[in-house]
Amino acid sequence: SSLSSGQYSTVYNVLSLAIASLLFTALYLLLSQRQVAPRYRNAIVVSAIVCGIAAYHYFRIFANFQESYPAGATIDAAHVLSNVEFNEGYRYVDWFLTVPLLLVETVAVLALSRAASQRLLVRLVPAAALMIVLGYPGELTLETGPRVIWGVLSTLPFLYLLYVLFVGLTKALEGKSPQVRAQISNLRWILLASWGVYPIAYAFPLIGGDFFSGAGGFVLRQTGYSIADIVAKALFGILIYRLARTQSREED
Amino acid sequence: SSLSSGQYSTVYNVLSLAIASLLFTALYLLLSQRQVAPRYRNAIVVSAIVCGIAAYHYFRIFANFQESYPAGATIDAAHVLSNVEFNEGYRYVDWFLTVPLLLVETVAVLALSRAASQRLLVRLVPAAALMIVLGYPGELTLETGPRVIWGVLSTLPFLYLLYVLFVGLTKALEGKSPQVRAQISNLRWILLASWGVYPIAYAFPLIGGDFFSGAGGFVLRQTGYSIADIVAKALFGILIYRLARTQSREED
Ligand SMILES: CC1=C(/C=C/C(C)=C/C=C/C(C)=C/C=O)C(C)(C)CCC1
Ligand SMILES: CC1=C(/C=C/C(C)=C/C=C/C(C)=C/C=O)C(C)(C)CCC1
Incomplete structure (x- = not known):
C-alpha cells in the first residue's frame, strides 16, 4: 500500500491541524476556567483534559504516520508503507478514554441534581465504553464479515446512548431558561453530527472498490476521523464553555 | 532547487526569530492577563493562544526546513532540496486557525454589546476562513493560471473583511474616548499593513523571472510571511494588551 505525495500531505496536514486545535483548546479552557461559576468548573x-488526551494521541499518530509512510527517493515519489x-x-x-469523558463533561455542565446526574451517567458511560470496545476488533480487519458484525454490535450501544441523550436528557432540562435550552439543543446536534461521522468512516472499506479499500479510502478515513475529533472535542469544548458562561451569568 | 548557504542562513534565522517572538509573546500575555479588567481578559x-498556535507551527516549519534543505558536503556548499x-x-x-482568532481577539477587546460583537463576528470569521481555504490550492501550484484564479477568489473575502473592519466597525466605536479611538485606529492600520504582505508574497512566483520563481523568491516569500506573522500576531497582541490596559484604566 502506498500514498501519492499529495495524499501524504493531506493526511499530514490534517493530523497537524488536529494537534494544534486540540492542544490549544485544552490550554484555552484551562486558562478560562475562572470565567465560569464554581459549579461549572469541573x-x-x-x-480541557479530553482535548489534552486527544492532543497526546495525535502526537503519537503523527509520529507513527511519518514512520509508516517514509518519503520516497524524490519529492514526487509515492510514500510506500x-x-x-x-x-x-x-x-x-x-x-476509550475520551468518549466517556465527553459524556461526563456534557452531564456536568447541566448542573443537574446529584441523583439525576448519576442516573444519566450510569447509563451513558458504560454504553460509550462498550461501543468503543466492540468496534475495535472490527477496525483491525479489512475482511467484510467480521467488520460488519462488530460494527453492528458496536452500533447497539451507540443507538442506546443517543436515545438517552435525546430522550432521557430532555426530561432533565425542565426549568432551564429558553436561551440555555437552545444552547443545549445545539450542543446535542453538534454531537450527533460529529459522532455520526465515525461509523461512516469505519464503513468505508466495506463499500469496496479500488478507491474505498485502497489509499483513497485511507485518506478519507483519516481525514474524517480527524475532523470529527476536532469538532467533537475542541469545538464541543468551546460550546460547553459558552453554555457554562451563559448559565453563570444568568445565576449572577 | 537549491539555496546558497547565505540564503539558507537567512531563512533559518528568520524562522528562529519567529519562534522566539511568538512563543515569548504568548508567555508574556498569559502572565499579564491579570493587569486588565476581567471583561478584557478573554x-x-x-x-496568547494565537501566538502559541503560531509558535507550534514555526517549530514544525523549522524542522521541516532543515530536512528539506540539508547541509551540503562543505560549509559553503549549496543546500540542495x-x-x-x-x-x-x-x-x-x-x-486557518489563527486568522479567525485574530478577528475574535480584535472584536473581544472592543467590549461591544453582545449583539454588536455577534454581528461583526458572523461576518468576519467565515470570511477569514474562506480567504485561507481559497488561497491554499493556489499556493500548492507554481503554475500561473490556477495561482491567479485562486488568488483572486481568495482576495474577494479579504476585501470584504477589510470593508467590515474599516466601515462596519467604525459605527460600533461611537462613545469610546479619543485615546481609545486613536489606539484602535493604529491597530487597524497595523493590521492592514501586515495582512497586506501575504497576498504580495503569494504573488512573487507570478512575477516570473529567474529571481522570483527561484531561490530568491523562496527566500523573500519565507522572510515576508515570517515577518508579517510576527507583526500580525506578536506585535498586534501587545497592542491589543495596551488597548485593554488603557480601557481598564479609564473605567477604574
Ligand atoms: C457506531 C460505531 C462506532 C462509533 C464510534 C463513535 C461514535 C466514536 C466517537 C468518537 C468520539 C466522539 C471521539 C472523540 O471525540 C465505531 C466504534 C466506529 C465502530 C462502528 C460502529
Ligand atoms: C488575499 C490573499 C491571501 C491572503 C492572506 C492573508 C491576508 C493572510 C493573513 C494571515 C495572517 C494575518 C496570519 C497570521 O498572523 C492569500 C491566502 C495569501 C492568497 C492570495 C490572496
Whole structure:
C-alpha cells in the first residue's frame, strides 16, 4: 500500500491541524476556567483534559504516520508503507478514554441534581465504553464479515446512548431558561453530527472498490476521523464553555 | 532547487526569530492577563493562544526546513532540496486557525454589546476562513493560471473583511474616548499593513523571472510571511494588551 505525495500531505496536514486545535483548546479552557461559576468548573476542566488526551494521541499518530509512510527517493515519489504498521489502535485507546469523558463533561455542565446526574451517567458511560470496545476488533480487519458484525454490535450501544441523550436528557432540562435550552439543543446536534461521522468512516472499506479499500479510502478515513475529533472535542469544548458562561451569568 | 548557504542562513534565522517572538509573546500575555479588567481578559487569552498556535507551527516549519534543505558536503556548499518536500501547508493550517482568532481577539477587546460583537463576528470569521481555504490550492501550484484564479477568489473575502473592519466597525466605536479611538485606529492600520504582505508574497512566483520563481523568491516569500506573522500576531497582541490596559484604566 502506498500514498501519492499529495495524499501524504493531506493526511499530514490534517493530523497537524488536529494537534494544534486540540492542544490549544485544552490550554484555552484551562486558562478560562475562572470565567465560569464554581459549579461549572469541573465541566471545563474535564473538557480541557479530553482535548489534552486527544492532543497526546495525535502526537503519537503523527509520529507513527511519518514512520509508516517514509518519503520516497524524490519529492514526487509515492510514500510506500514501510515495515512499521500504521497503528489504528491509538484512536481506539483515545476514544476509550475520551468518549466517556465527553459524556461526563456534557452531564456536568447541566448542573443537574446529584441523583439525576448519576442516573444519566450510569447509563451513558458504560454504553460509550462498550461501543468503543466492540468496534475495535472490527477496525483491525479489512475482511467484510467480521467488520460488519462488530460494527453492528458496536452500533447497539451507540443507538442506546443517543436515545438517552435525546430522550432521557430532555426530561432533565425542565426549568432551564429558553436561551440555555437552545444552547443545549445545539450542543446535542453538534454531537450527533460529529459522532455520526465515525461509523461512516469505519464503513468505508466495506463499500469496496479500488478507491474505498485502497489509499483513497485511507485518506478519507483519516481525514474524517480527524475532523470529527476536532469538532467533537475542541469545538464541543468551546460550546460547553459558552453554555457554562451563559448559565453563570444568568445565576449572577 | 537549491539555496546558497547565505540564503539558507537567512531563512533559518528568520524562522528562529519567529519562534522566539511568538512563543515569548504568548508567555508574556498569559502572565499579564491579570493587569486588565476581567471583561478584557478573554481578548488577552485569545491573543496568547494565537501566538502559541503560531509558535507550534514555526517549530514544525523549522524542522521541516532543515530536512528539506540539508547541509551540503562543505560549509559553503549549496543546500540542495532533499527528497522531503518543504511543506507550505503548515502556514495555511496555521492561518486557518489563527486568522479567525485574530478577528475574535480584535472584536473581544472592543467590549461591544453582545449583539454588536455577534454581528461583526458572523461576518468576519467565515470570511477569514474562506480567504485561507481559497488561497491554499493556489499556493500548492507554481503554475500561473490556477495561482491567479485562486488568488483572486481568495482576495474577494479579504476585501470584504477589510470593508467590515474599516466601515462596519467604525459605527460600533461611537462613545469610546479619543485615546481609545486613536489606539484602535493604529491597530487597524497595523493590521492592514501586515495582512497586506501575504497576498504580495503569494504573488512573487507570478512575477516570473529567474529571481522570483527561484531561490530568491523562496527566500523573500519565507522572510515576508515570517515577518508579517510576527507583526500580525506578536506585535498586534501587545497592542491589543495596551488597548485593554488603557480601557481598564479609564473605567477604574
Ligand atoms: C457506531 C460505531 C462506532 C462509533 C464510534 C463513535 C461514535 C466514536 C466517537 C468518537 C468520539 C466522539 C471521539 C472523540 O471525540 C465505531 C466504534 C466506529 C465502530 C462502528 C460502529
Ligand atoms: C488575499 C490573499 C491571501 C491572503 C492572506 C492573508 C491576508 C493572510 C493573513 C494571515 C495572517 C494575518 C496570519 C497570521 O498572523 C492569500 C491566502 C495569501 C492568497 C492570495 C490572496
